[in-house]
Amino acid sequence: MINLENSTVDLDISNKCTLECNRCERQELRSLNMDVPGGDMSVDDFIKVCDYYGSDENYIAFCGPISDPIFNPNILEFLKIAYEKNKRVKIHTAATSKNKKIDWYEKAFDINPNARWIFGLDGLPNKSWIYRVNQDSDLIYDAMILCAKKNMDVIWQYLVFGYNEDQIEEAKDIAENNNITLEINHTSRYIDHDIYKPTNDVVNETKKTVEYGFYPRCLSNNRPPYVSATGQILPCCWVDQPTVNLLKNDPVLATLNREDFNIKNVENIKDVYKHEVYKKFYNDLINNHDSCSEYCKKKCSQKMENPTRIKKRYGKLSRKS
Ligand SMILES: C[S@@+](CC[C@H](N)C(=O)[O-])C[C@H]1O[C@@H](n2cnc3c(N)ncnc32)[C@H](O)[C@@H]1O
Ligand code: SF4
């Protein structure tokens, strides 16, 4: 039986976001006229998360594929609970809200000074909003600087697009001078349009070469377990693909899509992994690849010669990734 006690976990604690970043799954759902599934995680369910996953080293990560965590009305309570239980959290945020000014961020930082904040700011504030549609980029920048001033663990996540390539050097200086880790992130998920598409050197760098060999990343801590915005306890966030209803259409993954594997119906998360269905899922990943999900086999058989996501870090580099 797999033991994920005290391991890192990814959570989608909401299904809301005010931004419209073009390559986010939210936009794909919208183009298909589909609702964003799920809702806000409750305090009770977050306590269940803390009672099983995470530690003072292994993060409980508020980073789901379909939302921004600041929109869960319980987030300040979650930060407090995690601090009291000595569980490290990281918050991936790029969205802004008219109701959340800088004093809201200050309150959030002070409630949990151990938290790692990862701010999605693609370039300097005068350009970040181009991909991060609706982002109050000045506010995110100010929040990031304030967080760093409080000597907290801050990462500036900078996705490189054609329109912001020229700001990287300035961003490096700002990061260096403000005690921020700058993560330059070359993604293959750019938009094929002049202002978004990086120069050819960057595009070539992000092209992938595929080799075969099935190495389930969830078995090597390379992909954390995941609790979706609907509350489903899943082996990783990749298997939650509402656009193609993967949890219904993939016969192996469908076995995990049970009511009693939903955090709302579970008392102890540990019991989920003790269940025969979950035991079989992980046993097959280890010993019986013929019975594994075709999606898993495809997703975890890709080995990139050049990874599609090239991350380069500058500034305060001493922190653990
Ligand atoms: C869906 S977001 C949720 C967290 C938060 N709302 C945010 O945007 O940071 C999850 C991750 O996807 C990243 N992301 C969004 N658009 C991307 C793109 N075109 N290429 C690579 N990563 C992207 C975000 O920066 C974030 O790290
Ligand atoms: S801020 Fe994050 S969740 Fe919101 S649209 Fe952009 S990538 Fe998606």
Ligand code: SF4
């Ligand atoms: S795609 Fe499947 S095999 Fe790969 S990490 Fe996720 S659950 Fe594991």
